[in-house]
Amino acid sequence: MAVYRVCVTTGPYLRAGTLDNISVTLVGTCGESPKQLLDRLGRDFAPGSVQKYKVRCSAELGEVLLLRLHKERYAFFPKDSWYCSCICVTAPDGTRSHFPCYQWIEGYCTIELRPGTAKTICQDSLPLLLDHRKRELQGRQECYRWKVYAPGFPGMIDVSSFEEMETDKKFALTKTAPRADPGDSSGNRYLPGFPMKIDFPSLMHMEPNIRYSATKTASLLFNAIPASVGMKLRGLLDRKGSWKKLDDIRNIFWCHKTVISEYVMEHWCEDPFFGYQYLNGVNPVMLHCLSSLPNKLPITNDMVAPLLGPDTCLQMELERGNIFLADYWILAEAPVHCLNGRPQYVAAPLCLLWLNPQGALMPLAIQLSQTPGPESPIFLPTDSYWDWLLAKTWVRNSEFLVHENNTHFLCTHLLCEAFAMATLRQLPLCHPIYKLLLPHTRYTLQVNTIARATLLNPEGLVDKVTSVGRQGLLYLMSTALAHFTYTDFCLPDSLRARGVLAIPNYHYRDDGLRIWAAIESFVSEIVGYYYLSDASVQQDSELQAWVGEIFAWAFLGRESSGFPRRLCTPGELVKFLTAIIFNCSAQHAAVNSGQHDFGAWMPNTPSSMRQPPPQTKGTATLKSYLDTLPEVNVTCNNLLLFWLVSQEPKDQRPLGTYPDEHFTEEAPQRSIAAFQNRLAQISREIRERNQGLELPYAYLDPPLIENSVSI
Numbered sequence: 001m002a003v004y005r006v007c008v009t010t011g012p013y014l015r016a017g018t019l020d021n022i023s024v025t026l027v028g029t030c031g032e033s034p035k036q037l038l039d040r041l042g043r044d045f046a047p048g049s050v051q052k053y054k055v056r057c058s059a060e061l062g063e064v065l066l067l068r069l070h071k072e073r074y075a076f077f078p079k080d081s082w083y084c085s086c087i088c089v090t091a092p093d094g095t096r097s098h099f100p101c102y103q104w105i106e107g108y109c110t111i112e113l114r115p116g117t118a119k120t121i122c123q124d125s126l127p128l129l130l131d132h133r134k135r136e137l138q139g140r141q142e143c144y145r146w147k148v149y150a151p152g153f154p155g156m157i158d159v160s161s162f163e164e165m166e167t168d169k170k171f172a173l174t175k176t177a178p179r180a181d182p183g184d185s186s187g188n189r190y191l192p193g194f195p196m197k198i199d200f201p202s203l204m205h206m207e208p209n210i211r212y213s214a215t216k217t218a219s220l221l222f223n224a225i226p227a228s229v230g231m232k233l234r235g236l237l238d239r240k241g242s243w244k245k246l247d248d249i250r251n252i253f254w255c256h257k258t259v260i261s262e263y264v265m266e267h268w269c270e271d272p273f274f275g276y277q278y279l280n281g282v283n284p285v286m287l288h289c290l291s292s293l294p295n296k297l298p299i300t301n302d303m304v305a306p307l308l309g310p311d312t313c314l315q316m317e318l319e320r321g322n323i324f325l326a327d328y329w330i331l332a333e334a335p336v337h338c339l340n341g342r343p344q345y346v347a348a349p350l351c352l353l354w355l356n357p358q359g360a361l362m363p364l365a366i367q368l369s370q371t372p373g374p375e376s377p378i379f380l381p382t383d384s385y386w387d388w389l390l391a392k393t394w395v396r397n398s399e400f401l402v403h404e405n406n407t408h409f410l411c412t413h414l415l416c417e418a419f420a421m422a423t424l425r426q427l428p429l430c431h432p433i434y435k436l437l438l439p440h441t442r443y444t445l446q447v448n449t450i451a452r453a454t455l456l457n458p459e460g461l462v463d464k465v466t467s468v469g470r471q472g473l474l475y476l477m478s479t480a481l482a483h484f485t486y487t488d489f490c491l492p493d494s495l496r497a498r499g500v501l502a503i504p505n506y507h508y509r510d511d512g513l514r515i516w517a518a519i520e521s522f523v524s525e526i527v528g529y530y531y532l533s534d535a536s537v538q539q540d541s542e543l544q545a546w547v548g549e550i551f552a553w554a555f556l557g558r559e560s561s562g563f564p565r566r567l568c569t570p571g572e573l574v575k576f577l578t579a580i581i582f583n584c585s586a587q588h589a590a591v592n593s594g595q596h597d598f599g600a601w602m603p604n605t606p607s608s609m610r611q612p613p614p615q616t617k618g619t620a621t622l623k624s625y626l627d628t629l630p631e632v633n634v635t636c637n638n639l640l641l642f643w644l645v646s647q648e649p650k651d652q653r654p655l656g657t658y659p660d661e662h663f664t665e666e667a668p669q670r671s672i673a674a675f676q677n678r679l680a681q682i683s684r685e686i687r688e689r690n691q692g693l694e695l696p697y698a699y700l701d702p703p704l705i706e707n708s709v710s711i
Contacts, residue, residue: 004033005054010047011085024068026055027061066128084101116665120542157449245626264600269603281399286327287324289498297372298378339465339467340631340634355504365378394613400605412583415583416583441584465637465641507697512700522678523581584707592711594646600643602635
């Protein structure tokens with residue numbers, strides 16, 4: 001008689017325990033155990049519990065290869081989901097095998113777990129294990145299906161596939177009672193207290209292992225409902241028309257101010273702060289260094305000489321690498337939208353900036369179209385106060401459109417969804433790259449499903465607050481993806497290509513490069529442990545299927561993008577993984593977390609403009625400026641979004657935090673510890689630097705960076 005000791009850990013989450021019967025079967029190289037019910041006196045599998053059982057076999061099983069978990073009905077009780085964290089099996093000779101699970105198990109089913117030792121397909125030779133890998137991926141590919149949201153978009157998850165599987169896999173919002181419009185069969189409904197329609201059918205079914213936890217769902221609703229209802233009660237969400245005076249905007253979120261939002265309200269109209277935002281605002285990726293001026297921006301030295309001073313000229317500053325351009329060419333053909341029944345307007349400006357001897361980035365000139373001419377004047381800091389402020393505000397509106405649609409939603413949310421999908425579909429649980437990437441996919445599929453149901457759907461928030469609306473969003477994202485390259489995706493390459501490595505006080509760059517280096521070092525150790533040669537990368541068919549699916553679905557098979565469709569060396573794999581983890585974590589934090597800080601003062605980040613770009617100088621006044629800014633209800637709808645996406649979730653997992661122990665070997669665990677220590681050192685350096693800054697930059701402080709795109 002051989003006795004195996006089985007230790008089962010249930011997750012600590014709300015409703016993680018189960019009343020269903022749980023049995024196990026151990027499969028070894030020399031045979032398998034009888035199916036044995038795990039049952040003790042008292043309640044089994046309570047949330048957060050660690051419980052021990054014994055499995056008796058007639059003979060030893062050899063090396064334990066698989067553990068089968070059987071979840072079956074208990075008496076008359078209904079199905080009860082269970083979150084199994086991990087199982088540890090101790091053999092009669094004292095050998096311990098850890099079986100990571102870390103997933104919800106719903107319904108009545110049998111799942112098979114492998115020991116936690118990570119293995120590529122090349123490292124498996126037993127037919128039993130090779131067949132297990134194949135069956136696992138077949139099941140995942142049936143569950144997680146691709147869908148095309150719109151032409152030119154990265155692939156997305158098809159949530160309807162979950163409805164076809166089991167009816168008890170529901171997202172929490174299905175318990176609400178949405179209000180339908182008479183005759184509306186589209187699925188779009190109003191949720192009481194919210195100003196936009198929500199596509200409820202897309203939220204009805206969400207596979208349990210990718211949906212928000214109960215804690216996160218409650219946190220999201222707790223933040224959203226009071227803010228929305230508060231605005232509704234004050235009449236702001238229904239008030240149309242212009243703001244009467246700028247100071248009125250201060251009162252929208254009077255109780256939700258931050259140090260930075262207060263600073264923005266005080267300094268938003270100043271040129272140094274305008275330039276600062278290109279470096280450390282929410283869209284710090286726009287600037288390119290110029291060696292010569294483009295023909296479409298006919299600026300002469302005489303125009304800017306009063307600003308440059310007597311000791312230099314425009315040509316000299318170009319040669320010194322001190323002239324930079326923010327070019328919003330992508331907006332030139334963007335469709336426009338109507339808000340409150342009135343047409344909105346979009347500009348495609350060119351903004352020229354100068355790095356002055358004091359190290360401040362200053363705006364030199366603004367042209368509000370891509371076509372120079374008499375009807376497209378070049379605005380200068382020497383123009384009248386309102387002319388110059390209006391020109392800068394047009395640029396800030398363009399910043400909003402490019403940032404929200406491309407830098408933020410496309411390049412972090414949508415691309416990271418494609419990475420998550422390919423990882424779930426092409427890499428089995430035992431694969432080292434799956435174990436490495438899984439923490440960086442947490443909640444991404446859920447948050448993007450929510451975004452498509454509330455922001456991108458017809459009459460959703462994008463249609464309620466932006467000058468381009470949903471159709472413009474589709475155009476901007478598809479156009480941006482068609483021009484997106486691997487160089488843009490990799491921070492060091494992007495900074496080098498844009499010529500911005502030497503700009504002082506570029507905290508996004510400095511912090512980002514340190515975090516990139518920490519991730520790269522960590523990934524290099526993990527890859528080096530499992531891939532010992534070029535051949536080990538090239539012969540990993542699962543890895544090659546993974547990168548091929550990313551190339552096909554994230555970047556639409558576009559060769560000119562420079563993204564790999566196949567990986568040939570460990571070095572190529574390290575770079576690709578580093579870029580993915582960085583963009584899922586640090587890059588998203590950099591372009592998301594400060595939205596309320598920089599956008600709470602609406603004139604700094606207007607979401608729409610109600611008058612066309614000025615074609616002559618000398619006509620702008622305070623009244624015309626207010627009549628150009630978004631109306632009251634549009635402003636409030638947009639600020640509600642900024643407030644929600646900037647809130648820290650209650651179940652945050654900061655970068656480098658891996659409470660689920662998918663790696664069980666000592667070598668990767670040492671690498672994780674070293675990664676965490678390096679991030680802690682980076683955090684100390686950032687906080688020490690910030691103590692001496694008038695405006696601290698903390699968006700890339702590692703404890704404030706989520707592991708994944710989750711909000």
